[in-house]
Amino acid sequence: MTDIRRTVLWVVFTFSLLLLWDAWQRHNGRPSMFGGxxxxxxxPASAPPNHPATHPAAGPGASVAPAPTAPVAxxxxxxxxxxxxxxxxxxxxxxxxxxxxxxxxxxxxxxxxxxxxxxxxxxxxxxxxxxxxxxxxxxxxxxxxxxxxxxxxxxxxxxxxxxxxxxxxxxxxxxxxxxxxxxxxxxxxxxxxxxxxxxxxxxxxxxxxxxxxxxxxxxxxxxxxxxxxxxxxxxxxxxxxxxxxxxxxxxxxxxxxxxxxxxxxxxxxxxxxxxxxxxxxxxxxxxxxxxxxxxxxxxxxxxxxxxxxxxxxxxxxxxxxxxxxxxxxxxxxxxxxxYGWFHILAKPLFWLLDQIHKMVGNWGWAIVLLVVLLKIAFYGLNASAYKSMAKMKKVNPRIMELRERLKDNPQQMQQEMMRLYKEEKVNPLGSCLPMLLQIPFFIALYWVLLSSVEMRHAPWLGWITDLSAKDPWYVLPALMTASSLLQVWLQPAPPDPMQAKLMWIMPLMFSFMFFFFPAGLVLYWLVNNLLSIAQQWMINKQLGVTH
Missing domain, CATH: 2.70.98.90 (Beta-galactosidase; Chain A, domain 5)
Structure with a gap:
């Protein structure tokens, strides 16, 4: 069950970033992975600036506006x-x-x-x-x-x-x-x-x-x-x-x-x-x-x-x-x-972002406050997910001991693990549903920040003078990478050594893209990561989970 929960989370995480990667590829003139x-x-230089359009219904030989043989400039x-x-x-x-x-x-x-x-x-x-x-x-x-x-x-x-x-x-x-x-x-x-x-x-x-x-x-x-x-x-x-x-x-x-x-x-x-x-x-x-x-x-x-x-x-x-x-x-x-596929969610999110901007007068701080509001709205769902993660982290040493002791008897190992989950009231899939419910909202916010001309050449603070351009000093991407690694540290380690290595490698691989993403988008992901880390740390502390 632990592997199933972790697999579901990685599939969701990987698919979300896959969509971003595909969009990046299409923007750079490369074919989409999904066709097109x-x-x-x-x-070409030879194309005439006033080439006539062809009539859509009159056949290939007809013209809406036939050009003279030698048009006068x-x-x-x-x-x-x-x-x-x-x-x-x-x-x-x-x-x-x-x-x-x-x-x-x-x-x-x-x-x-x-x-x-x-x-x-x-x-x-x-x-x-x-x-x-x-x-x-x-x-x-x-x-x-x-x-x-x-x-x-x-x-x-x-x-x-x-x-x-x-x-x-x-x-x-x-x-x-x-x-x-x-x-x-x-x-x-x-x-x-x-x-x-x-x-x-x-x-x-x-x-x-x-x-x-x-x-x-x-x-x-x-x-x-x-x-x-x-x-x-x-x-x-x-x-x-x-x-x-x-x-x-x-x-x-x-x-x-x-x-x-x-x-x-x-x-x-x-x-x-x-x-x-x-x-x-x-x-x-x-x-x-x-x-x-x-x-x-x-x-x-x-x-x-x-x-x-x-x-x-x-x-x-x-x-x-x-x-x-x-x-x-x-x-x-x-x-x-x-707004891509998430128009129905993106429009109200932009309206809310615009209202916040009217109050604070800065699009960067408006992004920060909007992510805070979303985190407050989803606080209960996140709390449920993070409690499940914290409990998993707490019992993880015992799980790893079981896997090592019963590695030659997979059936008994699964039975012992299920008994342990029942005794400790741990649901291995408890962190999946809350995260799945939130993903459409955060992808919609991603498209809001990507598509809004209001972000173009809009400053935030200090070195960030254009939220639609990449961070010139790569400070935000570096902080985002560090925050992603900190999130991995807070999560329960997989018993499988290969999975454990992947959990550390994947954030580094995907963080590379953020070094070239617009600063406004990186700011949004960074704030979201920091708030997630704070909530996870608080819950871990409440449940007495050590690192």
Whole structure:
């Protein structure tokens, strides 16, 4: 029974850390142990920055926005608000780069974080289809507004592009950037300048290379949150589409819906087209060139009579995954914050962490206090587990004596051990269930700390200036390793010498990973270990267990 209890504990412990290891592998571009392809690392230099998306329903030869044979290079227009510095290309009036002024990248210069980025062919594009020759994201547009910077005291800034009549249609595209917001209002006005009624469709798409970037530079270590296209509507809810899957075939899930949005998600940040009004739309996601992908939606416009104008209003969000803000923009939009398998537990844990942070004003101390609260909540379960461990440690010398004396008679040895457990009122499996019940909560907290942009570049104390980066002096990982070894010392030693050695070796092996994990995650594990050690020591002392 002792071996069974210990085996169960090691299986649980090993599986939990195996999940972390697998996430680490996927984040570094290596295949998952559970299957799944690795995304292409980057778009090739030959990939054109305005490569058209292919229509998802019209067959392989059709195009949503056929590019001219020799596209004319557009002019770059830069505007700035209190939140963003944005670059627009007059070729299509596309948003081709966004720098978040309140979020630095991870370079030594701490330049503003780029989400949309010209050098990576990452852009937000729109245009018209279903009418031959209609303006699209490869059409040269004329800039008709003069504002370049949000004026002091002003609440919004407008940027307006107009096309020449093409295919009987004139397209006017207006971006409205507001103070204090990462959400950009985008209005499309489609005027019919022909003599016949026309009914085009508007496409809204995000184009991006397949690289996985975290904070502005590719990361060498760390666990993986999702990077890639995402589609949401009521029929399929939130659906992530892996780049590797798009290398094999275009998105073939439910494409028709009356609501929903599309996004390009990455660690901490997201871009998304959010349609405010209900109505029919068709979703698509596909690879459009080696290492280059697109996700978007097609929206039918009402039939436009000659001389009439159709208007479509949408929201383009480019910014950090701040959960409370995302939830206010669109139904289900907060789901882009990747909590892995434990979303239902992670959301309330983040809410609690956020409330603690409002009181203490420091995310590091908020993590410490949250772990303390969880330990208090599970105090009874832990006490039961640690009492079982303490009793096992107390009778362990007698167990080892039995095993040595009766090693040639296994049946009698098991009978004597069961008698001893009964006399001492020891349950060899008593420490397993309490630990099993707590594991989902602590893994959920792990994902909260991993996914929350609030931790990014957030200081704790002294040398820890960024809770989302590894400890530069490796102090926290070293303390965590020491605490893990102390926990082993407090537990009953296995009678089997090989198992005893493994109990000391395993913490050292897994602690190696923590030297490269973000400081916030290591802090969480360290505090949890220290509180567990304190409780185990107290219980051992109460029961008179010596070491």
């Amino acid at each position: 392809a690795v995304a292409t690392s980057a778009a 557009g002019d770059i227009v830069t505007i700035e608000t209190d939140r963003v510095r944005a670059q627009f290309d007059t070729l299509g009036g596309s948003l081709v780069q966004v720098e978040l002024l309140g979020h630095a990248d991870d370079s030594a210069e701490r330049a503003p974080m780029k989400v949309l980025e010209r050098s990576r062919h990452y852009a937000a594009q729109t245009g018209l289809v279903e009418v031959a020759g209609a303006p699209n994201h490869t059409t040269a547009l004329r800039l008709v507004s003069t504002e370049r910077k949000l004026a002091e005291g002003a609440q919004q800034l407008n940027l307006r592009f107009e096309s020449e009549p093409q295919g009987g249609l004139k397209l006017v595209k207006t971006y409205t950037l507001e103070r204090g917001s990462y959400a950009i209002k985008v209005r499309h006005e489609v005027q019919n300048v022909s003599e016949t009624a026309l009914q085009p469709r508007l496409y809204l798409q995000l184009q991006r290379d397949g690289s996985k970037f975290d904070g502005g530079v590719a990361q060498s270590f760390g666990a993986a949150t999702f990077t890639g296209p995402a589609i949401y509507h009521d029929k399929i809810k939130y659906t992530k589409v892996e780049f590797g899957d798009l290398d094999k075939k275009a998105f073939d899930g439910e494409r028709q819906a009356q609501d929903g949005w599309v996004a390009m998600a990455q660690h901490f940040f997201v871009s998304a087209w959010l349609r405010e009004t209900a109505g029919p739309r068709e979703f698509f996601a596909r690879r459009i060139a080696p290492g280059l992908y697109t996700v978007g939606m097609l929206v039918p416009l009402n039939q436009i009579a000659p001389g009439a104008t159709a208007v479509a209003d949408d929201v383009l969000f480019v910014g950090p995954q701040e959960e409370k803000n995302l939830a206010q923009l669109a139904h289900g939009f907060d789901l882009v914050k990747d």
